[in-house]
Amino acid sequence: MAGPRTPHRDVAAEIRELLEPYRGRLAGELETLAALLHQARRDGGATRQAHDLAHRLKGTSGTYGLQECSRALARIESLLAELLERCADPAGAWDEIGRELARARAGLDDPAPPSA
Numbered sequence: 001m002a003g004p005r006t007p008h009r010d011v012a013a014e015i016r017e018l019l020e021p022y023r024g025r026l027a028g029e030l031e032t033l034a035a036l037l038h039q040a041r042r043d044g045g046a047t048r049q050a051h052d053l054a055h056r057l058k059g060t061s062g063t064y065g066l067q068e069c070s071r072a073l074a075r076i077e078s079l080l081a082e083l084l085e086r087c088a089d090p091a092g093a094w095d096e097i098g099r100e101l102a103r104a105r106a107g108l109d110d111p112a113p114p115s116a
Helices: 011-043 047-063 067-084 090-109
Strands: none
Touching: 011 047, 011 067, 011 090, 047 067, 047 090, 067 090
């Protein structure tokens, strides 16, 4: 865990220090998202929950510098919003969501944490 913040402490270094534990938590959250997506595709019941989780994970992964993961989650969020609004072709949207979830998982290994 990061120590007390001092005026001379490097914020980017603090984020790098927190990145590895976050990656582990994010991997678990992506599995939760995958389960919600599976349920949503099957019966539509978890689409809003999946959308909200994708939105939250998009923001936190971007904050930690996992930009590829964040971009994939942003696309998942957008596709789920379209499904919720019935503006997307369901079959095509679900296929793309599957690809984006794979991209989000691959983005866990993004080596580019934010710099100062």
